[in-house]
Amino acid sequence: MIIDDLSNGNLEALRRVERLxxxxxxxxxxxxxxxxxxxxxxxxxxxEAVIHLAGLKAVGESVDQPARxxxxxLGSTLxxxxxxxxxxxxxxxxxxxxxxxxxxxxxxISESHPVGxxxxxxxxxxxxxxxxxxxxxxxxxxQLSVTLLRYFNPVGAHHSGQIxxxxxxxxxxxxxxxxxxxxxxxxxxxxxxxxxxxxxxxGVRDYIHxxxxxxxxxxxxxxxxxxxxxxNLGSGEGTxxxxxIGAFEKASxxxxxxxxxxxxxxxxxxxxADPLLAKTEIGWQTRxxxxxxxxxxxxxxxxxxxxxxxxx
Amino acid sequence: MIIDDLSNGNLEALRRVERLxxxxxxxxxxxxxxxxxxxxxxxxxxxEAVIHLAGLKAVGESVDQPARxxxxxLGSTLxxxxxxxxxxxxxxxxxxxxxxxxxxxxxxISESHPVGxxxxxxxxxxxxxxxxxxxxxxxxxxQLSVTLLRYFNPVGAHHSGQIxxxxxxxxxxxxxxxxxxxxxxxxxxxxxxxxxxxxxxxGVRDYIHxxxxxxxxxxxxxxxxxxxxxxNLGSGEGTxxxxxIGAFEKASxxxxxxxxxxxxxxxxxxxxADPLLAKTEIGWQTRxxxxxxxxxxxxxxxxxxxxxxxxx
Numbered sequence: 001m002i003i004d005d006l007s008n009g010n011l012e013a014l015r016r017v018e019r020l021x022x023x024x025x026x027x028x029x030x031x032x033x034x035x036x037x038x039x040x041x042x043x044x045x046x047x048e049a050v051i052h053l054a055g056l057k058a059v060g061e062s063v064d065q066p067a068r069x070x071x072x073x074l075g076s077t078l079x080x081x082x083x084x085x086x087x088x089x090x091x092x093x094x095x096x097x098x099x100x101x102x103x104x105x106x107x108x109i110s111e112s113h114p115v116g117x118x119x120x121x122x123x124x125x126x127x128x129x130x131x132x133x134x135x136x137x138x139x140x141x142x143q144l145s146v147t148l149l150r151y152f153n154p155v156g157a158h159h160s161g162q163i164x165x166x167x168x169x170x171x172x173x174x175x176x177x178x179x180x181x182x183x184x185x186x187x188x189x190x191x192x193x194x195x196x197x198x199x200x201x202x203g204v205r206d207y208i209h210x211x212x213x214x215x216x217x218x219x220x221x222x223x224x225x226x227x228x229x230x231x232n233l234g235s236g237e238g239t240x241x242x243x244x245i246g247a248f249e250k251a252s253x254x255x256x257x258x259x260x261x262x263x264x265x266x267x268x269x270x271x272x273a274d275p276l277l278a279k280t281e282i283g284w285q286t287r288x289x290x291x292x293x294x295x296x297x298x299x300x301x302x303x304x305x306x307x308x309x310x311x312x
Numbered sequence: 313m314i315i316d317d318l319s320n321g322n323l324e325a326l327r328r329v330e331r332l333x334x335x336x337x338x339x340x341x342x343x344x345x346x347x348x349x350x351x352x353x354x355x356x357x358x359x360e361a362v363i364h365l366a367g368l369k370a371v372g373e374s375v376d377q378p379a380r381x382x383x384x385x386l387g388s389t390l391x392x393x394x395x396x397x398x399x400x401x402x403x404x405x406x407x408x409x410x411x412x413x414x415x416x417x418x419x420x421i422s423e424s425h426p427v428g429x430x431x432x433x434x435x436x437x438x439x440x441x442x443x444x445x446x447x448x449x450x451x452x453x454x455q456l457s458v459t460l461l462r463y464f465n466p467v468g469a470h471h472s473g474q475i476x477x478x479x480x481x482x483x484x485x486x487x488x489x490x491x492x493x494x495x496x497x498x499x500x501x502x503x504x505x506x507x508x509x510x511x512x513x514x515g516v517r518d519y520i521h522x523x524x525x526x527x528x529x530x531x532x533x534x535x536x537x538x539x540x541x542x543x544n545l546g547s548g549e550g551t552x553x554x555x556x557i558g559a560f561e562k563a564s565x566x567x568x569x570x571x572x573x574x575x576x577x578x579x580x581x582x583x584x585a586d587p588l589l590a591k592t593e594i595g596w597q598t599r600x601x602x603x604x605x606x607x608x609x610x611x612x613x614x615x616x617x618x619x620x621x622x623x624x
Contacts, residue, residue: 066448067397071390078383085379116428122448129441136378136434 003028003041004054008168012308016162033075038083049091049224051217052080055126058172059099062123073126074133081137090143093220096131096150098206098232098271099124107238110274111150111230120266131230138228145224147282152206152234152273154213156293157300164300165210166307174244175207175293179301182252189256191241193263196270202241204270206234209288209296219284234273235286244290251294315340315353316366320480324620328474345387350395361403361536363529364392367438370484371411374435385438386445393449402455405532408443408462410518410544410583411436419550422586423462423542432578443542450540457536459594464518464546464585466525468605469612476612477522478619486556487519487605491613494564501568503553505575508582514553516582518546521600521608531596546585547598556602563606 002014002025011027018025026045030037032054055073056062062069077094084092101109103118116128131148138144155175157164171177180186194201216233223229239247245256279285314326314337323339330337338357342349344366367385368374374381389406396404413421415430428440443460450456467487469476483489492498506513528545535541551559557568591597 063448064452066445066452067390067393070386070445070448071394074382074386075390078379078387081379082383122445125444125448129444132437132441133378133382133434136375136382136437140376140378 001026001028001041001045001047003030003032003038005029005031008056010166010308013163013166020158020160020162033072033079035079035083038079039086042083042087042089047087047089049093049221050080050084050089051093051095051221052077053095054080055095057123059121059123060172062121062126066122069122069126070129073123074129077130077133081134085141090141090145091221091224092134092144092146093217093224094130094134094146094148096148096230097124097127098150098152098234098273100128100131100150101271104268104271107270108236108272108274109232111232111277135228142226145226146228147220147224148228148230149216149220150230150232151213152208152232152271154210155207155290155297156209156211156288157296158211159292159296159299161296161299161303164297164304166304166309168307174205174241175248175297178245178248178256179252179297181256181258182248182254182298183301183305185305187257189245189258191258191260192267194242194260195263198240198269200240200242203267204238204240204272206237206272207239207244207290207293208233208235208286209293211296212286212288215287216278216284219278219282223282229281231278231282231284232273232275233278234275235290236273236275237290238270238272239290244294247291248294248298251291252298313338313340313353313357313359315342315344315350317341317343320368322478322620325475325478332470332472332474345384345391347391347394350391351398354395354399354401359399359401361405361533362392362396362401363405363407363533364389365407366392367407369435371433371435372484374433374438378434381434381438382441385435386441389442389445393446397453402453402457403533403536404446404456404458405529405536406442406446406458406460408460408542409436409439410462410464410546410585412440412443412462413583416580416583419582420548420584420586421544423544423589447540454538457538458540459532459536460540460542461528461532462542462544463525464520464544464583466522467519467602467609468521468523468600469608470523471608471611473608473611473615476609476616478616478621480619486517486553487560487609490557490560490568491564491609493568493570494560494566494610495613495617497617499569501557501570503570503572504579506554506572507575510552510581512552512554515579516550516552516584518549518584519551519556519602519605520545520547520598521605523608524598524600527599528590528596531590531594535594541593543590543594543596544585544587545590545596546587547602548585548587549602550582550584551602559603560606560610563603564610
């Protein structure tokens with residue numbers, strides 16, 4: 001069972017998941033912040049565990065619409081926890097983010113890195129607050145088993161090219177932006193800063209293939225234990241912006257024109273996950289390379305130049 | 313206009329405010345977390361400014377019922393901000409708490425002390441999150457003028473003894489507990505720790521007379537400026553538990569029996585406000601002493617041995 005208000009999602013993606021998996025998926029159209037809606041969604045089904053991925057996630061938009069971001073992102077978690085407790089559902093995997101680490105104090109970030117110091121936007125704060133809320137609720141509810149997953153930078157697409165990221169408007173993230181430049185939907189890529197203290201001067205991030213990310217959720221589900229566990233979902237490897245451009249050029253066999261702009265305030269030189277804990281405790285690690293992600297993103301982009309909308 | 317769901321409040325207190333002030337006060341019975349309720353409350357009146365004091369505030373209860381605390385304390389702020397923005401009401405004074413400072417790094421705490429590191433309970437977190445939410449909303453809404461007031465430890469009562477603190481059940485705070493011992497409703501006071509690094513070994517706190525606290529809100533209202541301002545509301549003076557007992561014995565002319573117990577985990581030796589910023593910027597400082605607070609609390613306790621309930 002999937003519940004979604006379709007404010008950003010698209011039913012076509014769900015249909016494709018059904019086609020690829022050969023399974024039918026029950027879908028409930030509704031708003032996770034509304035208690036009555038969630039109760040109705042849970043009625044008559046046996047819920048073993050919940051994967052909570054709901055929420056708004058555009059960093060820039062969260063700066064412009066903070067009240068909306070807090071209302072949706074905190075409200076959905078509070079309503080969900082409440083309904084789970086009412087129904088005695090006590091297994092939860094929560095989609096968090098490496099942004100909760102705020103301004104990193106080390107370039108390789110393990111789960112013990114401080115949380116909540118120097119977070120730069122309401123989106124990141126809403127994730128940190130959700131972690132705090134869930135952890136406090138878990139302390140008062142000993143039967144609850146929760147795993148918080150801190151995503152680094154998800155990229156790529158399903159290898160079939162059938163499911164991928166379909167940003168509405170200007171992409172917020174590097175990979176879909178590069179893909180649109182390769183597809184000639186945008187003229188050039190803007191690179192913010194080439195004077196960072198990194199091998200080639202551009203910002204280094206930890207990119208993780210979405211299929212590896214999906215497998216991380218399955219591993220978390222299978223290893224749920226009472227109390228709260230927290231894992232980074234990252235590759236442990238840093239990729240610079242220029243390296244990312246190079247890899248995408250190779251995968252797409254297209255040139256990606258780019259221009260160097262000054263650094264953006266708040267951007268960091270290098271943010272890379274220490275992924276060891278997830279490997280040790282839940283047996284998960286990334287299996288796909290950044291090159292795999294570029295290839296799959298390019299397949300997706302080529303097959304669906306305008307996302308899901310035109311294909312309907 | 314006052315809006316309250318009366319989950320902890322009492323209409324008798326409001327009637328007494330009317331009697332003491334000679335003014336009638338409009339009251340709206342409703343839940344501040346419900347958008348429709350707040351809209352109705354605001355309908356047909358001209359709201360110049362809002363003082364947001366709503367929320368649950370018992371630290372121990374917040375540990376047992378975290379989801380309820382977050383839902384009420386964050387939900388009320390989000391609904392209020394939303395309705396204010398809808399109606400173009402852009403002046404707000406928010407009731408925060410010194411608990412947002414978490415584990416103090418200095419014994420005299422100014423407003424520039426870090427916030428959110430080592431907060432020990434969901435009540436404190438809900439205040440810190442509300443400060444973050446309000447500050448982020450203010451950044452996206454330039455017309456908004458907000459003042460966040462960080463209370464230290466409010467004590468005392470209106471000097472008439474007509475309005476005071478009426479805790480239901482066992483008091484969470486020192487002064488009402490002492491008052492109930494003086495009134496022989498409780499046998500003795502428990503003092504947690506007499507081996508702290510303080511002059512007499514017991515914990516030192518900054519107590520502020522509720523009438524000074526009330527005046528702090530008026531000063532904040534009169535000095536609202538666009539953007540977010542934050543002020544400590546404290547006396548700047550530390551009082552130990554033993555000093556508090558002595559002062560209350562003097563005010564009540566009763567002996568306060570007490571027993572020394574081990575320290576409670578999470579308790580701090582000394583927490584005192586640096587109150588200079590409020591004095592400089594909004595011309596406010598405390599005018600009443602701890603002895604005044606003991607006298608007024610004792611008058612209140614003597615005239616209302618069972619709070620508002622019996623007096624109705």
